[in-house]
Amino acid sequence: MSLLSIGTVAYDALETPFGKVDKIIGGSCTYIALSASYFTAKSNICAVIGDDFGQDNIDLLTDRGVDTEGLQIKEGEKSFFWSGKYHNDMNTRDTLVTELNVLENFDPVIPENYQDCEFLMLGNLTPSVQQTVIDRLTDRPKFIAMDTMNLWMDIMLDDLKSVLKSVDMLLVNDEEARQLTGEYSLVKAAKAIHELGPQYVIIKKGEHGALLFGEGRIFSAPALPLEDVFDPTGAGDTFAGGFMGYLAKTNDISFENMKRALIYGSAMASFCVEKFGPERLLDLSNDEIEDRVAQFVGLTNFDMEFKEGVR
Amino acid sequence: MSLLSIGTVAYDALETPFGKVDKIIGGSCTYIALSASYFTAKSNICAVIGDDFGQDNIDLLTDRGVDTEGLQIKEGEKSFFWSGKYHNDMNTRDTLVTELNVLENFDPVIPENYQDCEFLMLGNLTPSVQQTVIDRLTDRPKFIAMDTMNLWMDIMLDDLKSVLKSVDMLLVNDEEARQLTGEYSLVKAAKAIHELGPQYVIIKKGEHGALLFGEGRIFSAPALPLEDVFDPTGAGDTFAGGFMGYLAKTNDISFENMKRALIYGSAMASFCVEKFGPERLLDLSNDEIEDRVAQFVGLTNFDMEFKEGVR
Numbered sequence: 001m002s003l004l005s006i007g008t009v010a011y012d013a014l015e016t017p018f019g020k021v022d023k024i025i026g027g028s029c030t031y032i033a034l035s036a037s038y039f040t041a042k043s044n045i046c047a048v049i050g051d052d053f054g055q056d057n058i059d060l061l062t063d064r065g066v067d068t069e070g071l072q073i074k075e076g077e078k079s080f081f082w083s084g085k086y087h088n089d090m091n092t093r094d095t096l097v098t099e100l101n102v103l104e105n106f107d108p109v110i111p112e113n114y115q116d117c118e119f120l121m122l123g124n125l126t127p128s129v130q131q132t133v134i135d136r137l138t139d140r141p142k143f144i145a146m147d148t149m150n151l152w153m154d155i156m157l158d159d160l161k162s163v164l165k166s167v168d169m170l171l172v173n174d175e176e177a178r179q180l181t182g183e184y185s186l187v188k189a190a191k192a193i194h195e196l197g198p199q200y201v202i203i204k205k206g207e208h209g210a211l212l213f214g215e216g217r218i219f220s221a222p223a224l225p226l227e228d229v230f231d232p233t234g235a236g237d238t239f240a241g242g243f244m245g246y247l248a249k250t251n252d253i254s255f256e257n258m259k260r261a262l263i264y265g266s267a268m269a270s271f272c273v274e275k276f277g278p279e280r281l282l283d284l285s286n287d288e289i290e291d292r293v294a295q296f297v298g299l300t301n302f303d304m305e306f307k308e309g310v311r
Numbered sequence: 312m313s314l315l316s317i318g319t320v321a322y323d324a325l326e327t328p329f330g331k332v333d334k335i336i337g338g339s340c341t342y343i344a345l346s347a348s349y350f351t352a353k354s355n356i357c358a359v360i361g362d363d364f365g366q367d368n369i370d371l372l373t374d375r376g377v378d379t380e381g382l383q384i385k386e387g388e389k390s391f392f393w394s395g396k397y398h399n400d401m402n403t404r405d406t407l408v409t410e411l412n413v414l415e416n417f418d419p420v421i422p423e424n425y426q427d428c429e430f431l432m433l434g435n436l437t438p439s440v441q442q443t444v445i446d447r448l449t450d451r452p453k454f455i456a457m458d459t460m461n462l463w464m465d466i467m468l469d470d471l472k473s474v475l476k477s478v479d480m481l482l483v484n485d486e487e488a489r490q491l492t493g494e495y496s497l498v499k500a501a502k503a504i505h506e507l508g509p510q511y512v513i514i515k516k517g518e519h520g521a522l523l524f525g526e527g528r529i530f531s532a533p534a535l536p537l538e539d540v541f542d543p544t545g546a547g548d549t550f551a552g553g554f555m556g557y558l559a560k561t562n563d564i565s566f567e568n569m570k571r572a573l574i575y576g577s578a579m580a581s582f583c584v585e586k587f588g589p590e591r592l593l594d595l596s597n598d599e600i601e602d603r604v605a606q607f608v609g610l611t612n613f614d615m616e617f618k619e620g621v622r
Binding site for chain 1 (some may be wrong): 399400401463483495496497498499516519520522528529530531532533536537538539540565570573574604609610611613614615
């Protein structure tokens, strides 16, 4: 099945305790599409860049089989640029620069051959742009997931709530879930998000894994315990891309299959943090991915056959 | 098999956003012994109290089958007292009062009928007292686990490191593991702790669950996602008591069985936080415990039979 992803395709400047890069391909849509490309053969993107964006970077996407027909190139404009610096614990970062550039007037265009997409991943963008993409699809996709961020809760909460009514799943991190709902307990926060629209909720907890809520059930996936996190940039989007790519590949939106998708998404995120930017997502092998998934099985698997009852 | 637990038996005053109590039985040994009592029939304690400690509180332990022969009562002295206040997020707390009282000169006495204990849980206490208990056991127990805290790392690090050489497992929280080793990565921290002595390490992460390290393997157990945490006091000790009680009951220290013990410990901790102090640990039924363990299975279980390989 085909997956359509929207979000940013951008240049990032990154600094971590392990080094720095001044200019590397980034953006939510880049990470989502690259990660999903390991699962679904039809990974389409809808995004906007300026004419400063090198063809070599576009090739990184097309080489992975990503269809870039929906990638608009604005002549005479500059691509979205983000610069961030991570602290020593790698869990907190400072945003140094955000230049919207082409994003200021992003008017998403859906190519005709994207209209049959069954799965839609709305990466983090202005809520009104996310809504526009939904509105411009002739048929509602089978499954729509969205990401968002605290900024839109601060300045465009009504728009955000409006989009939430149209989607099947919200993927946010724990702090965003708490801000959106005013609930500290993630169980209560997920319930409050269900009431805003999404039947399914994924709450990402970074190094502590992720929780999936839906159908009155909860599934907890760990993150892989790592010796080193080289660069966390894009890990959340990579997770979302792996999750949605796996759903699209299997064309199965049962809760049981979402659990598997969560594990694949977590495995992809564990690769992402091993190198700068999306470097590690460019040349993974199927064996590497399956080996990583097997590590998750070993990490969480326990056998309760021993149940003799307690005293 | 029998379990010997040492630690504090104390009075606590607790304040949470849900209410307050001025005087309730507390202390690491209390929580460990009560939790373990649901698993092993032989739960022995070694601790000290003053003559202010009510017989009704001692009865709470003996009613659960805990052997209190090793509980010294110091005439004319007062029991250890701790008072704490939790913040709204329930993850941080302020210690308001700490009165050592009888703990200042605690000289642990091991009753003769405790000498055959196969499992020893050294709850958080001065490292030298933990060492004394090990030294006063004629035969080394089959498995020794210890807890500790940041205070001893600050003021008695050499003593602490000396005890670490004598134990099989250290159970600490994530911040303590980081402080002890200077490693932010919990994987690196666990490796550094192995080099200090313990072959097995459990790192507790509160609402994010716990990690077990040993034999070159890692197991990740989630915490149960809860709508409300009424009072987190004693949850870590309750976890340790459930873990060690299950090991003692099954007399099996394989890594596979430690995984199960970790789940039972996590289940017991999830009960502990439902009421003030140890109240919830006084009257659990076997069915309640098995139902809670089944919730952990549902929370973490996924089935990878669907593996068709990625693209």
